[in-house]
Amino acid sequence: MPLPFLTADRAFDDAAHDTALPFDDRDQWRRPYRPGPWRVGAAALLLLLASFVLFAAVIIALADSFGGAAVCAALAAILIATSLRLLRMGTWVSAHGVRRVGFLSTRTVPWTQIAAVRTAQQPVRWLGLPRTVQGQALVLVRRGGAADGQSLLLTDKNADFVARHEAFNRAADSIEAWADEYRATA
Template sequence: MADNWVRPYEPGSGRWLVIAWEAFALALLSWATIRQFDLMGHGVRVVACLLAAVWVVGAWRILQLGVYVSAEGVLIRGLLRSRVMPWPEIAGVHLRRATHRLGPWRIESGTTVLLERRNGQTVNTELWEQGVDFHSRPKVFRAVYQEIRARHRTASAPE
């Protein structure tokens, strides 16, 4: 696969808020763990270093999250795993209004970009109109969607 993956958008500033929130939450967890188990000396250092390492790895993954494209396909980087889909496996790129059910109520959660595979399955790209990258930038969301569609059309066009 290609090594020249490009994210067709700049990440939103909301990612930094998420990273800061996670730092606060892990600091609180560290404080609670140290107090709960009456840790001292090395125990405090071990807990602090372990949770700091978790935060660094998590922050790195949060910064890398997103959809990347190349001439060969689409790379979807999630928090826990990454997935590559070559252009020939993709039948189409679509927008979908996402809704969630909570008992008898339907809750609208915005528009997402889906990749439709040739076998009929769909793959969520994690591009969400209300997400941290596009919440206050709907034009950027539409532009990214159009960019992915254009690259798919170019890759699918007969030579």
């Protein structure tokens, strides 16, 4: 039985080897890599927990306690929103610039404000926890020497790239290619 989502992935991978920017509509924001297994696993566990909480809300509603059912439904909605936000986190690119989507904040930097995008060896946070380990990071350097002139876009130890070094290298190369093309035209 053919699985169309697998053939689409293969087509995307083949196109990525031909050119660094395989997309026709470059004005649309897109993440140039797939979410990692840690991020997808955490979101799946939150959705599983949300399903149990929704089931509890139904049971509570059948017991004629609508206040408790509403609280359970609201908790399930928060869990679903959290899991969707976890899946949305990462670095996104378009013809407009680079967007770093965090859990609570989003920063967009236009290509005109970017001096360089490069890979560097430095201490990075492991899975976003306070513990730091030596690793690779994709660093965005802003023009004009601003106080926050450098910011991390990706690390090889975050939830998308732990134990996936080739995927980190492909993602970093892809983002650097976007930067090279659009900084030249900006």
